[in-house]
Amino acid sequence: MTKGKVAVAMSGGVDSSVAAFLLREAGYEVVGFTMTRVGVSEKGAKVSSQEVENAKKVCSYLGMEHFVIDVTEELEEQVIGPFIDEYLRGRTPNPCVNCNRFIKFGCLIENIMAQGFDFMATGHYARLGFRGRHLTLMKGQDKIKDQSYFLHAIAREQLTRIMFPLGELTKKEVKQIAQINGIPAVHHVESQDICFIPENGYGEFLKGRGFNINPGDFVDRQGRILGKHRGSLLYTIGQRARLGGMNTGRLYVIGIDPPRNLVFLGGKEELLSRYLEADQVNLLADDLPVSCKAKIRYAHQPAACRVELNEGILNVFFDTPQEAITPGQFVVLYEGDVVLGGGRIISTGVETISHP
Numbered sequence: 001m002t003k004g005k006v007a008v009a010m011s012g013g014v015d016s017s018v019a020a021f022l023l024r025e026a027g028y029e030v031v032g033f034t035m036t037r038v039g040v041s042e043k044g045a046k047v048s049s050q051e052v053e054n055a056k057k058v059c060s061y062l063g064m065e066h067f068v069i070d071v072t073e074e075l076e077e078q079v080i081g082p083f084i085d086e087y088l089r090g091r092t093p094n095p096c097v098n099c100n101r102f103i104k105f106g107c108l109i110e111n112i113m114a115q116g117f118d119f120m121a122t123g124h125y126a127r128l129g130f131r132g133r134h135l136t137l138m139k140g141q142d143k144i145k146d147q148s149y150f151l152h153a154i155a156r157e158q159l160t161r162i163m164f165p166l167g168e169l170t171k172k173e174v175k176q177i178a179q180i181n182g183i184p185a186v187h188h189v190e191s192q193d194i195c196f197i198p199e200n201g202y203g204e205f206l207k208g209r210g211f212n213i214n215p216g217d218f219v220d221r222q223g224r225i226l227g228k229h230r231g232s233l234l235y236t237i238g239q240r241a242r243l244g245g246m247n248t249g250r251l252y253v254i255g256i257d258p259p260r261n262l263v264f265l266g267g268k269e270e271l272l273s274r275y276l277e278a279d280q281v282n283l284l285a286d287d288l289p290v291s292c293k294a295k296i297r298y299a300h301q302p303a304a305c306r307v308e309l310n311e312g313i314l315n316v317f318f319d320t321p322q323e324a325i326t327p328g329q330f331v332v333l334y335e336g337d338v339v340l341g342g343g344r345i346i347s348t349g350v351e352t353i354s355h356p
Contacts, residue, residue, distance in 0.1 A: 004118035005029045006163060009104065010066065012054020015123030017185035018174045019165040021062060023121060031117070032059040032066045035108070037075060037196070054186050061184050069111065071103055078102035080196060084209060087202075090256035091328025092236040094150075094298075095194055101153035101282070109158060119163045126151050127167030128159060129338070135159050136284050137339040142170040149298045152332045152342040153282045203234050216261035218243065221254075229263045232256050238324025241265050252324075272321035278314040278331050278343030285340045293334045294318070296325050296345065302334050314343045 008020040010032035024030045034055045052068055059066035079098045086093035109120045125140030126148045137159065140146040154162070166174055178185050197205050203213055213231035218241060220226060227243040229235065239253045241263070252271055255264035276296070288309060293302035294316055304319040316331055325348040332342035 003027045005031070005116065006119045006121050007112045007115075007117045008032050008121045009123070010034050010055035010058065011051050011123075012056075012058055012186050013123070014175060014178045014183070014185040015125075015166060016055075017058045017062075017123075017183050018177050019121055019123040020058070020064065021177065021181060021183055022165040023163070024062060024064065028119075030062075030064050032062075032064050033112070034066070034068050035071045035103070036068050037070070037072045057184055061182075069108065071108065074103055074107050075099070075196065078106070084206065084211075086328045087206065087233050088211075088258055089328075090232070090258050092326050093328045094330055095196075096150045097153050097330050099195075100151055101155070105151075105154045105158050105162065109161060113161065119161055121163035121165055123166055124151060124164050125166055125169075125171070126164045127337075128162065128164060131285055131335070131338050134286060138167075139334070139337040139339070140164075140166070141168045145171045148339050149295055149330070149332050152284070152330070152339050153280075154284075155282070156284050159284075203231065206233055214261065216263065218251075218263050218265050220265060226251070226265055232258050232261045232263050235263050237326040238271055268323070271324045273325050273348040274318045274321050275348060276316050276325050276331060276345050277347045278316070278345050279312065281309065281312060281314045281341065281343035283309075283341035285335075285338070288333070288340060289335060292340060295332045295334070296322055297329050307333060 003026065006023050006028045008016060008023065008030055010016045010020060011034065020030050020032055032055055034052050036049070036052055056066050079095050079102065082098060083093045083095045104122065112120050124147045125142050125145040127138040127140055128135060129138040130136065137148055137151055137154065139148045194202070207213055211233065213233055215228050215230060216232055218226040218229050235253050235256055237253055237256070241251045241253060243251065250268060251265040252268055253263055254266040254270045256262075257264070288307050291304065291306055294305045294307075295302050303322055306317040308315040314331070325345060327345050327347065329345050330342050331345055333340040
């Protein structure tokens with residue numbers, strides 16, 4: 001008798017491979033699967049035929065079955081389309097959050113459960129735990145590799161179906177397990193790249209989708225021209241602007257207007273805000289405490305704040321000003337290691353300059 005049947009998302013990399021190994025050693029019946037897209041070149045996507053072959057090799061070594069699931073249509077509708085729309089609105093999207101919410105832990109997990117599996121597992125560095133009597137998402141034990149930020153939008157009812165075998169381990173320990181047990185996993189270079197973006201960047205991706213990216217004007221809040229940029233879609237809030245030899249001091253992107261192809265610049269102090277609003281709110285707790293901590297991007301240090309939820313809009317008030325709160329990114333709320341939920345940032349407390 002096994003403890004249950006688990007489908008493990010496999011990329012052929014060390015994290016997912018060790019996750020599958022640990023589950024098999026723990027007594028589960030483990031099967032590997034790999035997501036793929038059709039019509040995408042090797043250079044154009046990290047999820048490629050090579051990843052399929054790598055995952056098959058690991059599964060063969062571990063004595064596991066392996067299958068492939070095509071997510072082309074779902075990825076286009078739920079992830080890539082919204083990604084493009086956000087850029088055209090002057091925002092900076094985070095497609096990995098939507099991929100987890102709608103693909104991996106959305107249509108994909110439903111597909112897997114329909115095939116008779118008890119659980120779906122991934123190689124994410126995150127944990128499941130309890131807040132009171134209720135199961136919830138928690139930070140991974142390895143605080144450097146913790147990926148709970150990207151997972152905050154998972155539907156709460158899916159948590160009972162998910163397993164994160166690496167949650168209590170560090171990356172160093174995972175690599176050691178792979179080495180000791182001879183697991184033929186690929187040791188990918190650590191990257192935050194987006195899987196569907198080619199190596200030459202998202203600008204070329206947008207051009208390939210028929211969008212023109214042309215030079216335009218850097219301007220200040222009053223509309224005075226400060227210099228030329230490469231194309232408004234190539235910039236994000238908080239980015240340092242380069243104006244050649246002009247002696248204008250340090251300037252940063254404080255607003256983007258794609259329809260007029262304008263990028264607004266200002267001093268660093270203009271990037272500071274104590275407040276944000278977020279929509280697309282997903283809660284993993286029955287109630288929100290008055291005070292907690294929030295991350296406004298993956299690499300952000302959680303900051304103390306007060307929170308309110310009003311008619312589906314999350315209002316976050318920071319104790320101290322935060323730099324470059326960026327519409328399109330996600331704010332994620334934490335109570336210690338517990339993930340309370342989060343939402344997509346739509347506005348901040350500073351006067352924004354972007355097309356509505």
